[in-house]
Amino acid sequence: MMASHRFVTEQFTALHAGATAGLPSSATRAKGTARRASCGTPRRPLDSARRAAESFPALVFTACALLAVVLTIGTAAPVFAADEPTFEAGFAKQDITPPVGMPMWGYGDRHADLSEGVLDPLWARAVVLRAGDDKLALVGTDLGRGPTIAMMEVIRDRLRSEAGIEHVIISGSHSHHGPVIELTDRPGYGAGKFDVAVQYAKELPGKLIDLILAADAQLQPARLGVGIKNVALNRNRHTKRQPKSTEPMLAVVRFDATDGSPICVLVNFAAHPTMIESKILKYSADYPGAMHKAIADELGIESMFMQGAAGDQSANPPQGTSGHEQFGAVLGREVAEIARSIETAVPAEPSIVGQVDRFTFGSRIDFNNPWIEVAYGRAFFPELIKNFAEEMKGGVPAELNTVVLNGEIALVSGSGEYFCNHSNRLKERSYLPHTLFFGYANGHNLYFPTIEAVSEGGYGADPPVSPVELGAGEQMMNQALINIYTLTGQIAPPPRVPSGDAASATSD
Numbered sequence: 001m002m003a004s005h006r007f008v009t010e011q012f013t014a015l016h017a018g019a020t021a022g023l024p025s026s027a028t029r030a031k032g033t034a035r036r037a038s039c040g041t042p043r044r045p046l047d048s049a050r051r052a053a054e055s056f057p058a059l060v061f062t063a064c065a066l067l068a069v070v071l072t073i074g075t076a077a078p079v080f081a082a083d084e085p086t087f088e089a090g091f092a093k094q095d096i097t098p099p100v101g102m103p104m105w106g107y108g109d110r111h112a113d114l115s116e117g118v119l120d121p122l123w124a125r126a127v128v129l130r131a132g133d134d135k136l137a138l139v140g141t142d143l144g145r146g147p148t149i150a151m152m153e154v155i156r157d158r159l160r161s162e163a164g165i166e167h168v169i170i171s172g173s174h175s176h177h178g179p180v181i182e183l184t185d186r187p188g189y190g191a192g193k194f195d196v197a198v199q200y201a202k203e204l205p206g207k208l209i210d211l212i213l214a215a216d217a218q219l220q221p222a223r224l225g226v227g228i229k230n231v232a233l234n235r236n237r238h239t240k241r242q243p244k245s246t247e248p249m250l251a252v253v254r255f256d257a258t259d260g261s262p263i264c265v266l267v268n269f270a271a272h273p274t275m276i277e278s279k280i281l282k283y284s285a286d287y288p289g290a291m292h293k294a295i296a297d298e299l300g301i302e303s304m305f306m307q308g309a310a311g312d313q314s315a316n317p318p319q320g321t322s323g324h325e326q327f328g329a330v331l332g333r334e335v336a337e338i339a340r341s342i343e344t345a346v347p348a349e350p351s352i353v354g355q356v357d358r359f360t361f362g363s364r365i366d367f368n369n370p371w372i373e374v375a376y377g378r379a380f381f382p383e384l385i386k387n388f389a390e391e392m393k394g395g396v397p398a399e400l401n402t403v404v405l406n407g408e409i410a411l412v413s414g415s416g417e418y419f420c421n422h423s424n425r426l427k428e429r430s431y432l433p434h435t436l437f438f439g440y441a442n443g444h445n446l447y448f449p450t451i452e453a454v455s456e457g458g459y460g461a462d463p464p465v466s467p468v469e470l471g472a473g474e475q476m477m478n479q480a481l482i483n484i485y486t487l488t489g490q491i492a493p494p495p496r497v498p499s500g501d502a503a504s505a506t507s508d
């Protein structure tokens with residue numbers, strides 16, 4: 001079953017031009033209609049003025065921005081920013097280790113076997129960033145996947161109302177030794193049989209909200225710097241075709257206070273945390289947990305991990321090392337070396353702009369067919385599949401987030417397991433100084449293989465674990481690229497035509 005997708009776009013942009021003119025400083029502060037303003041805005045007032053003088057598209061673009069400002073008036077109390085927005089960062093972490101007695105996430109062959117202990121605790125770590133009135137929350141958890149769609153709605157609503165945080169990216173490290181978080185409080189969906197897991201899932205959004213609010217409370221003027229190193233620490237586990245693609249980028253973003261004291265480092269790397277046997281029924285963060293420990297040992301600072309496009313990537317321990325602890329230690333020492341070499345600086349022009357795109361892709365698997373549900377229920381376990389299939393019955397509900405930080409760093413996330421060439425190609429086509437990709441974020445729609453990977457077939461590319469329509473990942477990366485250039489004011493946003501799916505989608 002193939003169907004073209006429709007998508008919903010929410011664009012949150014900082015109207016610093018408005019702030020300069022004494023107008024409301026940010027569309028993100030406006031509740032309701034203006035939040036969905038379809039006009040993009042330049043990230044910098046000087047840029048917008050210069051571009052307006054230079055080209056007609058820029059004039060249209062600026063007019064669009066002004067219209068968005070006008071729309072904002074009357075829908076929200078004006079918020080006045082300081083002349084120069086400051087850049088701030090705050091970090092917090094929270095132990096989210098579940099009680100034992102829950103089904104574990106990741107390996108089908110465990111079915112509903114319950115966890116029996118803890119190898120090492122599971123954590124969620126958050127950094128909140130602020131530029132003027134705009135805030136971004138990035139969260140890395142030791143869970144198998146990002147929160148469910150229903151959880152994300154709760155989380156977003158509260159962060160928006162309680163802390164003015166519009167941009168939220170919450171990822172799972174994809175540890176296969178975390179808990180199942182999908183079960184819900186209904187007969188057949190988990191209630192009665194897996195009450196411990198249902199309770200954990202109920203409490204998880206609140207825990208993540210508290211964590212992010214704690215990071216928000218730690219906001220302080222900050223400096224940042226980015227360090228990138230290509231490493232040979234992952235390998236392609238899917239293809240037999242040469243050359244076997246990998247994503248070698250190990251990216252480290254270091255946040256320091258203005259006096260140079262460390263706040264945290266963010267690590268972005270792509271490799272499956274599947275280094276512990278499935279039959280071991282104990283919680284573990286897998287290699288990212290060992291990585292955090294090594295970074296703390298080397299540098300004495302906090303770190304957070306955002307998994308990359310690991311759909312076809314496994315860990316590749318160097319010769320003489322094996323197991324999640326040794327591999328995590330190797331990775332952590334690499335991170336520490338990169339972090340030491342980074343010179344942080346106060347951003348010259350702080351800004352946070354972003355966009356959420358929600359797609360409903362066609363599915364190659366018919367989740368409305370009860371026999372399909374039975375088959376998946378046998379492969380995993382029925383209660384998990386009932387919850388999962390419920391999300392997929394109307395199509396594959398993928399989410400793409402694109403955030404541009406300080407006009408220089410693109411942070412792109414997708415709700416599933418993306419093959420590495422999606423990320424490699426996005427980075428190749430993005431001319432920003434830095435582009436990072438996070439998988440397993442804000443939902444989970446299984447694998448997004450590349451088109452050529454589907455042509456080869458195999459695990460991760462075939463429909464059973466990759467129901468999404470052919471080419472979905474490419475469509476998302478194209479959208480991310482358009483977002484990057486519209487958010488930085490380098491191309492005008494495409495006009496919104498009020499007809500067909502797009503209209504119905506944007507008005508819901």
Ligand SMILES: [Zn+2]
Nearest residue numbers: 174272311417
């Ligand atoms: Zn996986």
